[in-house]
Structures are given as C-alpha cells and as structure tokens.
Amino acid sequence: MPGSFLPYPLPYLGDFKQRRAQGQARRKQVRRQHHGLWDGGQRRHDPLELLAASMRGRVPALVPLKYERMLASPFGFFRGAVPVMAADLAMLPNTGIVNQICGDAHVRNLGAYAAPDGRLVFDINDFDETTRAPFEWDLKRLATSLVLAAREAGSKESSAQDAVLAFVARYIRYVRDFAHMPVLEAARFQVHRLASVEPIAETLMKAERATPQHTQETLTAEQSRGGRVFRENRPVLWRVGAAQARQVLESMSEYRATLLPERQHLLEHYRPVDVCFKVVGTGSVGTRDYCVYLEGNGGRDPLFLQFKEEVGSAYLPYLGGAANGQHFGRAVAEGQRAMQMQSDPLLGWTTIAGRHYLVRQLNDHKASIDLAELKGSGLLAYAELCGELLARGHARSGDVQMIVGYVGAGKNFTQAIAAFAASYADQSERDWEALKRSRRARRRTPKARAGKGTAGAIG
Numbered sequence: 425m426p427g428s429f430l431p432y433p434l435p436y437l438g439d440f441k442q443r444r445a446q447g448q449a450r451r452k453q454v455r456r457q458h459h460g461l462w463d464g465g466q467r468r469h470d471p472l473e474l475l476a477a478s479m480r481g482r483v484p485a486l487v488p489l490k491y492e493r494m495l496a497s498p499f500g501f502f503r504g505a506v507p508v509m510a511a512d513l514a515m516l517p518n519t520g521i522v523n524q525i526c527g528d529a530h531v532r533n534l535g536a537y538a539a540p541d542g543r544l545v546f547d548i549n550d551f552d553e554t555t556r557a558p559f560e561w562d563l564k565r566l567a568t569s570l571v572l573a574a575r576e577a578g579s580k581e582s583s584a585q586d587a588v589l590a591f592v593a594r595y596i597r598y599v600r601d602f603a604h605m606p607v608l609e610a611a612r613f614q615v616h617r618l619a620s621v622e623p624i625a626e627t628l629m630k631a632e633r634a635t636p637q638h639t640q641e642t643l644t645a646e647q648s649r650g651g652r653v654f655r656e657n658r659p660v661l662w663r664v665g666a667a668q669a670r671q672v673l674e675s676m677s678e679y680r681a682t683l684l685p686e687r688q689h690l691l692e693h694y695r696p697v698d699v700c701f702k703v704v705g706t707g708s709v710g711t712r713d714y715c716v717y718l719e720g721n722g723g724r725d726p727l728f729l730q731f732k733e734e735v736g737s738a739y740l741p742y743l744g745g746a747a748n749g750q751h752f753g754r755a756v757a758e759g760q761r762a763m764q765m766q767s768d769p770l771l772g773w774t775t776i777a778g779r780h781y782l783v784r785q786l787n788d789h790k791a792s793i794d795l796a797e798l799k800g801s802g803l804l805a806y807a808e809l810c811g812e813l814l815a816r817g818h819a820r821s822g823d824v825q826m827i828v829g830y831v832g833a834g835k836n837f838t839q840a841i842a843a844f845a846a847s848y849a850d851q852s853e854r855d856w857e858a859l860k861r862s863r864r865a866r867r868r869t870p871k872a873r874a875g876k877g878t879a880g881a882i883g
Contacts, residue, residue: 471511498572525739552732675776733779733780735780
C-alpha cells in the first residue's frame, strides 16, 4: 500500500524527529547548566588509590616511570589519570545519551597519520579508553585538557576559557550540521582547512618526515654481520629474548585474520626480522608493548607493527557490565574504526599469553601537536578544530539527532562545559600536588636497571 513500510529485519534507530525529541526530553534528566558543576569534596574515592589500583597487572619495573611522567606537570598528570576522571564523571548526573566515546579525548590525542591511500589526515588517534558512554564525557575531558595545555603554554586564563567556549561552540555547530546532512555524507565529511590552522601546519610537516624509513633509521642499527635489528635504548626500548619473540610472532596468525583479505595479502609480502619491547605514552606506561620490525622488498622496505596491550577502558566499572567478556584489543580497534573517517589499514587485534593486544602500524606518518604552540590565535584555531573532529566522530558512531535535541541552541551547555573545564583543571592541579607529596613520588627505578627483569613481560 502507498505509504506503508516493508518488513525490515535489521536494527533501525527510528524516525529522526522522534530521536531529536527524545534528546530534548533528556534535559529533564540533567539540566544543561548543571554540567558546569564540580565539587571535589563530594568524592567518595581517593584519586591516588585509584591510580595505584590501575597499576596492578602492569610490568612492575615500569610503574615508577609512569609516575615520573605524571609528575612532570599537571597536564602530564591529567594524561595518566583517566581512571580518576572516569570515577569523577561517573559520580555526576549524565544525559544517558550513549555514544562511542574516545574516552581519553585530550589535545595530544589528536594527530596526523597516513590514510589507506597514503594521504595525511588529522583526527583523533588514540582510543585505548574507548567505549560506549555518555557523549558529554568526551567533551568534558577534552575541554579540561585545553585549559591545562593553555596554562602549560603560558596563556592567560581568559585565553583558556575562550578556547573552551570556541571548542564547544564549534562542536555544537557541526553536530547540528551533521544532523541535517544525508547520513553517508556526514560519515565521510572531511575537514579541508587543516593546513591553514596554525599548529596543524607544523604537525603535518613532522608527519611528512615520520616515514617507516625514518623509523628504521631511528630505532634500528646495522649489525656487524649484516642486517638491521632494534637499537636498545633503556629504559624505553630493548630487544626481547627468542622465546618472547616467538610468542609475539605466533600471535600474528590471529592478528592476520582480523584484517580484510586484501590487507592480509599485503602482509604476506613481509618477513619478521626483530622484536622489541617499547615504552609508549603516559597512560600506557607499564602495559606490555611490543614492536615487530619486518622487511618486504629488501632492507629499504621496512614495516613496523606495534602490539599494544589493552586492559579495558577505565570507564567500564561504571557502565554496568559493559565488558561482557569482550576482547579489549578488538574493542579498541572497532571503536577507532567507528569514530575515525579513515583508519590504519593494518589495524587489528590479537592475543598473547591470555592478554589482549591492539595491533597497528608504528609511526606511519604520525605526529601530534606541540603544547608550546597552543597559545594566542593558535590555541583558538586548534580548539575549534577539536570541536569539528569530535563532532564528526560522535556523528559517525552515535545518535547525532539525540545530541542535537539535547544541546539545543547551545549557549547554556557551552558555558556549563567551560565552567566545568576550569574547575576540573584546578582539581587536576590539586591532585598533581597530592601525588608530588605522596610516597609514590619518591620512588624511582635507576635508569641503568630499568627494563631489567622484564624478560617475562608477556606473562
């Protein structure tokens, strides 16, 4: 009959107008201006105890290195303190508008990398904490990072607040635009003005130089008997023993099966040469991270694969059984594919000795922003770009109609997120000071010994 619908066996979100109305109705669950509220005195948890708990299961010899990186600055603390912020956000009222979130959205977790066709793209590029959770948690974390990064760069507090307001305003503008676009057009929307954004131009130049050949020169050395192997640089990189290397390489069969068939074929052209253990990031320090050096058409055709242990998003304890026995490496890969318009063509996952790993290319034209560049007009322009990219990620992986229905014109919501960001940045500075005063701040592993005793790090 005219106007009727055929039976449809696939999931369907429902009429877009109804979903927008549902988002608007969520304002009764938490008023938009209430997102500005933060009171650390309401905590029922000790942030330093949460950090200590998050270290369990990590390589013990590397835990002091993580604390050392967190002690470097309030922003360094913030980068490593996702478990603290997850607990803090979970105790606040939320919209219940569930989206795929990055989970660790901050200014240095956006960066350049190579798309499958070889072009450089700039997007959110770290998803260790990704999960499905209230969409505003990403906004609050990225907004707070803008304040802390601006303070570290020496910007005025008013500049930091202007940056957050610009970030949220641009996010709202773009989710509204995406809500009115054809769904597929919104999913493949590209930001074309990257080179004109001051801090991005330098980042793209760095990414141009970050080729596999450059990584080969940086991370490997020629042996006297010919051929290249990883160059040891303790406490952040060392070659592993034969048994450990064998376990990593044996896991490549499972990893290969997670790739598209045509990419499996490409991988077959490469042979493994060496395996190392590599310390990365701040939040990930202490988790197991291996790099495999492979060669294709000779020594001038290197490929570096990173096997990065994934332990599950820090938000999972507050999401009511959201883990559900999932493979955490797979969860990260699928969350990344959902939010990014273009992902690493060799992105996949595997299991080693019962632990879950994400697998991806290492340093394939990758580069991130320099905090020193986040000041003045550069800070404002970068904040706006953050808003655009996060809006696109949320539109691709969630229900943009519900988000638009909730935020409305956006003024109340924008000002509330800015207020939260300033208050929570202050809280992060207080927590950083508390860490400096704690016993953990005085624990150090001599650099000459770092890495020793980690030969069994796989287990």
